[in-house]
Amino acid sequence: MSSATSIVYVYGVLTNCSDLVLDFPPGDLAGIVESGPLRILPFGDIGALVCDFILPDGSDLKTILEDSRSAERMILNHHLVLADMVSRYTILPLRFGAVFAEDAGVIAALxxxxSTLQKELDRIDGAIEWGVKSFCNRxxxxxxxxETVSEISVLEKEIADQGEGKAFFLRRRIQRLILDEVEKTLEQCLVGAQDQLKSRAIEETLVKLQPPTVHGHKHEMVSNRSYLIARGAEDAFMQSLDDLRVVYAPFGFDYQINGPWPAYSFSDQQLGGGVNDK
Structure with a gap:
């Protein structure tokens, strides 16, 4: 007769957690498995934020995650727990799926x-992640x-005096001039905006551009970046973003900010024991 299996799931790693009070809302954290309360397993001055999952009889986490709906719910749970914690504490997020058979395995992994975990926690201490997506009405x-390319007006006047054949090639030349100038100017605008926001951040990193089916904006995404912002410096960062809106909105730019998040884009840590490690 099969019996339920208990595993220890790890969300992230915290520092200075000896007096930490965990008050995450009670309930079924995972949504698909019975779970116990959040708790901390300490090692030195760091600790792992964990939860006990009781898997259904004869099942394991890898099997559960083969179902896309179950996987989505557990990934959302992983994010919600970390997002709740980061609003109050510095937490180093771990990759989704870090599981261990017992507490001793987590502590051994810590x-x-x-030294690596301690260094990464020091790096993000007192900071949170904000994302900025830039869109452009091409x-x-x-x-x-x-309107800024002086050569275009000269060519347009020349077209009026030419036959259809040469006029065709002159119009193509105007199109190429505009395309080249658009790409050059777009890059200048993006660099200028990035420099202004980066000056308010501890670190910044490039994130993969999203297709319209994902970002849902009516215009093209031209930049997607994440910024590690010190707590207390967020107002200055937001003001810089508002300044960019004022300057660049007349040229067709729009900016969307998202966050605050755990430092997902600035950490790729794992403890081992994950469902993808085998």
Whole structure:
């Protein structure tokens, strides 16, 4: 007769957690498995934020995650727990899926990576992640750029005096001039905006651009970056973003901010024991 299996799931690693009070809302954290309360397993001055999951009879986490709906719910749970914690504490997020058979395995893993984890926690201490997505109305931006290219007006006047054959090639030349100038000016605008936001951040990193089916914006995404911002410096960062909106909105730019998040983009740590490690 099969019996239920208990595993220890690890969300992330905290520092200075001896007096930490965990008050995450009670309930079924995972949504698909019975779970116990959040708790901390300490090692030195760091500790792992964990939860006990009781898996259904004869099942294991890898099997559960083969079902896409179950996987989505557990990934959401992983994020919600970390997002709740980061609003109050510095926590180093771990990759989704770090599981151990018992507490001793977690503690041993903390000991084996102690110096690395401590260094990473020091790096993000007192900071949280904010994401900024930049979008551009290409048509509006191209029209603005075209007005600045003096050679275009000269070519347009020349077209009026030419036959259809040469006029065709002159119009193609105008199109190429505009396209080249648009790309050059777009890059300048992006660099200028990034420099302004980066000056308010501890670190910044590039994130993969998203297709319209994901970002849902009516215009093209031209930049997607994450910024590690010190607590207390968020207002200055937001003000810089508002300043960019004022400057660049007339040229077709729009900015969306998301967060605050745990430092997902600035950490790729794992303890081992994950479902993808085998």
């Amino acid at each position: 000991g084996g990576r102690y 048509k509006m931006f191209s029209e603005c750029v075209a």
